[in-house]
Amino acid sequence: MDVLSYLLMPLLDWKMFVLTIIGTLAGMWVGAIPGLSVTMATSLLVSFTFSWDIYSALALICGVFMGGVYGGCITAILINVPGAPAAVATVFDGYPLAQRGEAGKAIGLAVTVSFIGGMVGILVLVFAAPLVARFALKFAPRDYFLLGAMGILLVTSMGQGSTLKGIVAGTLGVLLSMIGLDPQTGELRYTFGSVYLMQGINFIPAMIGLFGVSEALYQAREGMLPAIKQRLDRVIPDFKTVLRHIPLVIRSALIGVWIGALPGTGGDVAALIAYDSAKRTVKKPSVPFGQGAYEGVIAPESANVGAIGGAFIPMLTLGIPGDAVTAIIIGALYIHGLRPGPLLMVQTPQVFWVIVSCLVLANVAKVLLVLSSIKVFIRIIEVPRHILMPMIVMLSVVGTYAIQNSLVDVYWMLGFGVLGYFMRLYGYAVAPMVLGIILGPILEQNFRRAMQMAENSPMAFLADIASNPVSLVLAAFILVMILSQLGLSRLASRPRGS
Amino acid sequence: MRRDSNLMWGDLIFTVFLLSVGGFAYHHAMGMTSGTWYSPSIFPRLSSGLMMVLCLFHLGRIGVEIRAAVKEGSLGLPSLGVLSYALKPSVVFMMAAVLAFAVALPIARFAPSTFLFLLVTMTFYSGRFDLKAMLVYALISLGFVVFSVLVFKTVFKVLLP
Numbered sequence: 001m002d003v004l005s006y007l008l009m010p011l012l013d014w015k016m017f018v019l020t021i022i023g024t025l026a027g028m029w030v031g032a033i034p035g036l037s038v039t040m041a042t043s044l045l046v047s048f049t050f051s052w053d054i055y056s057a058l059a060l061i062c063g064v065f066m067g068g069v070y071g072g073c074i075t076a077i078l079i080n081v082p083g084a085p086a087a088v089a090t091v092f093d094g095y096p097l098a099q100r101g102e103a104g105k106a107i108g109l110a111v112t113v114s115f116i117g118g119m120v121g122i123l124v125l126v127f128a129a130p131l132v133a134r135f136a137l138k139f140a141p142r143d144y145f146l147l148g149a150m151g152i153l154l155v156t157s158m159g160q161g162s163t164l165k166g167i168v169a170g171t172l173g174v175l176l177s178m179i180g181l182d183p184q185t186g187e188l189r190y191t192f193g194s195v196y197l198m199q200g201i202n203f204i205p206a207m208i209g210l211f212g213v214s215e216a217l218y219q220a221r222e223g224m225l226p227a228i229k230q231r232l233d234r235v236i237p238d239f240k241t242v243l244r245h246i247p248l249v250i251r252s253a254l255i256g257v258w259i260g261a262l263p264g265t266g267g268d269v270a271a272l273i274a275y276d277s278a279k280r281t282v283k284k285p286s287v288p289f290g291q292g293a294y295e296g297v298i299a300p301e302s303a304n305v306g307a308i309g310g311a312f313i314p315m316l317t318l319g320i321p322g323d324a325v326t327a328i329i330i331g332a333l334y335i336h337g338l339r340p341g342p343l344l345m346v347q348t349p350q351v352f353w354v355i356v357s358c359l360v361l362a363n364v365a366k367v368l369l370v371l372s373s374i375k376v377f378i379r380i381i382e383v384p385r386h387i388l389m390p391m392i393v394m395l396s397v398v399g400t401y402a403i404q405n406s407l408v409d410v411y412w413m414l415g416f417g418v419l420g421y422f423m424r425l426y427g428y429a430v431a432p433m434v435l436g437i438i439l440g441p442i443l444e445q446n447f448r449r450a451m452q453m454a455e456n457s458p459m460a461f462l463a464d465i466a467s468n469p470v471s472l473v474l475a476a477f478i479l480v481m482i483l484s485q486l487g488l489s490r491l492a493s494r495p496r497g498s
Numbered sequence: 499m500r501r502d503s504n505l506m507w508g509d510l511i512f513t514v515f516l517l518s519v520g521g522f523a524y525h526h527a528m529g530m531t532s533g534t535w536y537s538p539s540i541f542p543r544l545s546s547g548l549m550m551v552l553c554l555f556h557l558g559r560i561g562v563e564i565r566a567a568v569k570e571g572s573l574g575l576p577s578l579g580v581l582s583y584a585l586k587p588s589v590v591f592m593m594a595a596v597l598a599f600a601v602a603l604p605i606a607r608f609a610p611s612t613f614l615f616l617l618v619t620m621t622f623y624s625g626r627f628d629l630k631a632m633l634v635y636a637l638i639s640l641g642f643v644v645f646s647v648l649v650f651k652t653v654f655k656v657l658l659p
Contacts, residue, residue: 167548182538185537387638394612414597
């Protein structure tokens, strides 16, 4: 009964209902504009919604997440530019479809399969998360350390740059997370006598600077490109086409769930893998892949949204983010006094069920919004960049100031923005750094606890890992994931059409 | 394909900067309580040490790249071009505008400083400095300021500077 009441909450509470719909629309808009990312929008929202109750904040954030992942495909299909990384594989066949005069059909098909893929991802989340959480209650500190290390090592997949630079960025994030009071001993670390540093670096200004301001600076460098006008035909997809491709949709969505559940990987990698898988397994595509095959749109669009459900599994059950957006949602939960991990599912299961129901509502809203008002919507995404970017910067400054009415936070945010700009310029992805800031304390505290339990002996620590099946599997998993990650990076950087 | 020489030198300088950050962090970690594998210094040392090793490795890679480019004769010595490549006037303008906006916020209050910031940056990045364009941007800025005040105060309940 309790579960049902929490599941129905976004439907019965008008405020949550409206916020989820607005979030979905805003997410689609952000996702559709190249250069604006869902991560940036979510980080801004966390700063504005921290004074709200947790359910309203989650409703808005879940809407933005769900809408944003889909939104990227609109520009991918219309103008050959993926609005978000998750839509990178949709370009391959989406744009040729638009060139054939089937842009509306491609967008309609994409949103329909995205809906089905989203539901598959949410269903897996509903059934898998309680099982994983129950299992994770048996985890020892060394296991959490291994999980955190896995997240840090895999963050490199978030950027498409060099693996080595990704790890450097992640390590820098871990280092920054150590500024302030050591929670175990109370010792001050890297504070240099400054009272501002004693509480450590506030996670939100760092995030807004790295994602928001650095993006604006980078766009300023590249030149504010004018928006391209588009025309659109019929968007409601052919029922037979959808029905014929249901097995491909489910298979791709499951690939998305699996990839999304791996810490550090997100919708972009899931979409590329699903596209690659479809190319290998679909014997008779509507036309050859790369020339406007429906299957080339269906597979990535089912997978990237499936990855959303997947990304929530490690976040809610283990406290390890599946991707950059769930990393920010972890920050939002911390702000509201909740600690993601196995105990979250036991002590506050309502949070889990509210997230599930908001995701379902956002998924439904996405389809209805696209099918009913896409023609109006594409007019909104034509706002010129030189008008949009100053607004984003202004929101970043005000959002940071609003956290604790402090200009010091704003200066930190600007500092991180400049650092993020140089990181982007020289090929260092910023997402690993943000994950490093979040995972740093988890890694450190659990490593130290594990070493205490091993009586200060590294050999005993290693022996503990070797003798415990869970730790051994996690350690082996890290090794396997590193090796396979090298393969994923190559796939992600594969040139178009190859 | 070889990278732009300004990008290559810039990458080298940025990596040296990160190496210095790692070295600085390691140096400070040496002064923290140590002695056991669970003391407060252990993780700062491990992470800064790892960062330095990776930066050194990357510097080695850049070194190889530079050597090959020098052999080809396609690489000049680092010059001020590295700086102007990274900090184009449009980037410097945005940095200065954001900083000025942040400083002006508590002095000039939210509405006037935001209006000015939006108007100046929109006009600058549009590249159109005629009166008609400025009037349009002034209207957009004014509309956005009014909208922001309403949204922040009523929906987000945020205290504006």
